[in-house]
Amino acid sequence: MSPYETVIGLEVHAQLRTRTKMFCGCATAFGAAPNTQTCPVCQGNPGSLPVINRRAIEFGIRTALALGCRINLQNRFARKHYYYPDMPKNYQISQYEEPLAEHGTLELPGANGARGIGVQRLHLEEDVGKLVHEGELATARASQVDYNRAGVPLMEIVSKPDLRSPEEAGAYLRALRAIVVYLGVCDGNMEEGSLRCDANISLRIAGAEVLGTKVEIKNLNSFRHVEHALAYEVKRQAQALDAGERLVQETRLWDPDRGRTVAMRSKEFAHDYRYFPEPDLPPLDLEAATVEQIRAGLPELPAAKRARFVAAYGLTPYEAELLCQGRGLADYFEAAAREAGKPKVVANWVLNELLRELPGDDDAAVAACPITASRLAGLLTLIDDGTISGKIAKEVFEKMYRSGEDAATIVGREGLTQVADEGALAGVVDQVLAQHPKVVDDWRGGKKAALGFLVGQVMKSTQGKANPALVNRLLGEKLPKV
Numbered sequence: 001m002s003p004y005e006t007v008i009g010l011e012v013h014a015q016l017r018t019r020t021k022m023f024c025g026c027a028t029a030f031g032a033a034p035n036t037q038t039c040p041v042c043q044g045n046p047g048s049l050p051v052i053n054r055r056a057i058e059f060g061i062r063t064a065l066a067l068g069c070r071i072n073l074q075n076r077f078a079r080k081h082y083y084y085p086d087m088p089k090n091y092q093i094s095q096y097e098e099p100l101a102e103h104g105t106l107e108l109p110g111a112n113g114a115r116g117i118g119v120q121r122l123h124l125e126e127d128v129g130k131l132v133h134e135g136e137l138a139t140a141r142a143s144q145v146d147y148n149r150a151g152v153p154l155m156e157i158v159s160k161p162d163l164r165s166p167e168e169a170g171a172y173l174r175a176l177r178a179i180v181v182y183l184g185v186c187d188g189n190m191e192e193g194s195l196r197c198d199a200n201i202s203l204r205i206a207g208a209e210v211l212g213t214k215v216e217i218k219n220l221n222s223f224r225h226v227e228h229a230l231a232y233e234v235k236r237q238a239q240a241l242d243a244g245e246r247l248v249q250e251t252r253l254w255d256p257d258r259g260r261t262v263a264m265r266s267k268e269f270a271h272d273y274r275y276f277p278e279p280d281l282p283p284l285d286l287e288a289a290t291v292e293q294i295r296a297g298l299p300e301l302p303a304a305k306r307a308r309f310v311a312a313y314g315l316t317p318y319e320a321e322l323l324c325q326g327r328g329l330a331d332y333f334e335a336a337a338r339e340a341g342k343p344k345v346v347a348n349w350v351l352n353e354l355l356r357e358l359p360g361d362d363d364a365a366v367a368a369c370p371i372t373a374s375r376l377a378g379l380l381t382l383i384d385d386g387t388i389s390g391k392i393a394k395e396v397f398e399k400m401y402r403s404g405e406d407a408a409t410i411v412g413r414e415g416l417t418q419v420a421d422e423g424a425l426a427g428v429v430d431q432v433l434a435q436h437p438k439v440v441d442d443w444r445g446g447k448k449a450a451l452g453f454l455v456g457q458v459m460k461s462t463q464g465k466a467n468p469a470l471v472n473r474l475l476g477e478k479l480p481k482v
Contacts, residue, residue, distance in 0.1 A: 002238060004204065004237075004238055004241065005164070005206045005208070006203060006230075007161045008161065008165075008166070008168075009159050010158075010198070010199055011157075011197070011199075012196070014154065014157065014186040014188075014194070015153070015186060016056050016060075016185055019055075021153065022093070022125070022127075022152065022154075023041055023050030023053065024039050026039050026042055035146055035148060038148065038150070042147070042150050043150070050280055052077075052281060059153075059185035060124050060155050061100070061290075061294050063179070064104065065294065066179050066183055066298060067104035067106055067179070068104045069102060069119060070102055070104075072101060073287070073291070074285055075095060075100050076098045076281070076282075076284055077093050077125075077277075077284070078093075078096040078098075078277055079091045079276055079278050080094045080096065081273055082272075085129075085143070086128045086130060086150070093125060093126050093278055094124075094126070095125060096123075096275045099121045099123035102122070103119070104118070104119035106172060106175055108171055109303070109317075119160070120160045121158050122158075125154050126153065126154065127150065130193075131143050132146060157176065161211065166228075169226055170226055173197055177190075178302040178324070179301060181362070187362070190222050191221070193221060196219055197219075197220045199216070199220060199230055201215055201233050202214045203237045203241060214249055215251075217229050217253070218251055218253055219253070225254055229254035232254075232259065236260075236261070248266065250263055250264070251263075309330075313347070314344060315343065319347050323347060326362055328362070328367055332366050332369075333347060336376045339377035340376070340377035340380045342384075346377070349397075350376075353394065354376070369401075370401055371400050375406050379400065388407075388411055388465075389467065391459070392465060416465065417465070425458070426474055428461050429458055431461070432457045435457075436454065439453055440482050451475060454479075455468065455472060458471045
């Protein structure tokens with residue numbers, strides 16, 4: 001047993017899905033040519049004045065309400081000063097002493113019931129640009145700056161230091177991503193940088209109240225990186241404390257290739273940023289009625305949807321968890337389940353067949369799926385009424401995905417209708433029994449697997465079109481008479 005307790009807090013940056021930047025009218029589309037989505041405002045040119053993006057404020061309020069935060073009706077922006085090539089102004093417009101929202105909770109499900117992780121604050125700010133290095137950062141001969149991202153609206157969600165393991169930190173980040181994606185405020189794409197995470201971690205003697213020396217790990221862009229980087233830090237810090245070394249407050253970077261964190265710089269304190277109220281923006285005064293209007297428009301959130309799927313559809317918690325990882329996938333399942341009338345069967349097809357074909361589980365991938373929920377339900381109906389077998393249905397499913405056609409069209413055109421003619425199947429069964437006398441003897445000797453083999457041979461002879469239930473019945477009648 002380790003004598004140390006791990007204390008983790010996460011700072012999650014979510015890029016908001018607005019069409020324009022936080023304080024100007026420049027586009028926020030990903031993938032544009034470098035430095036083509038900039039203007040004097042986001043470049044910080046003298047004399048330019050920022051204007052607050054109303055949609056970004058709405059998205060921030062929506063997220064804060066989903067996390068149970070208290071909305072500060074009076075809040076304001078501040079200037080955060082630091083110097084780095086990707087920040088054209090040499091300061092960032094953010095929120096500090098008067099954030100948009102505070103004191104929320106994110107519930108994490110667990111074996112012993114849900115555990116609430118405190119959300120300390122939620123505030124809005126602008127993103128910085130992006131440095132593009134020629135090769136590795138440490139050995140790069142030159143670096144270029146793309147300012148397209150500078151000024152893009154960011155929402156920073158800061159947890160309290162309530163997380164106690166790298167695995168729990170990963171679960172928190174997954175749950176938070178699901179919420180912002182359900183709300184439609186962020187696409188959650190960690191590869192493109194739409195969702196990024198800074199992790200703060202320290203160790204203290206188990207049972208102690210005073211926190212240990214905090215280390216920050218910057219810009220973690222995947223769940224795996226978050227968990228691996230924190231696990232490495234737990235080990236590194238524990239070894240240092242055991243050896244009597246003094247840990248320093250610093251910022252470190254995760255190197256996934258070497259599986260370790262590396263020192264980046266000493267960690268700044270709040271006063272190092274020289275915060276002061278943004279002089280070019282007035283205080284933001286919200287109306288309570290506006291907040292309540294946004295609250296009334298919140299969708300069903302992942303935790304509530306998971307619980308409903310278990311209670312209403314008889315799914316396991318694991319199945320509900322997988323189906324609710326994205327709002328689009330959950331809606332797809334529910335639409336198909338309503339039409340097909342067999343939610344457990346639909347869940348199996350969505351989780352085992354559909355997800356294998358989709359290029360991703362995000363809403364865009366589900367929306368572009370050539371097999372609509374209604375067409376999946378139609379395929380399952382053909383199985384229920386005996387038109388096709390389950391084996392043939394999987395082949396039809398693949399053809400549906402490739403062609404975009406419905407199941408009935410494919411079955412009719414390719415002659416895949418299930419053989420349910422007792423007379424025709426009886427002849428096939430007789431032929432199979434005659435071809436495999438040793439297997440018949442094995443069945444007489446009590447080997448149950450022999451029956452399965454014979455059923456498989458009949459299905460093979462009919463190219464999978466035979467009605468399995470009828471095949472089993474005919475074999476059961478004929479085997480004792482052979």
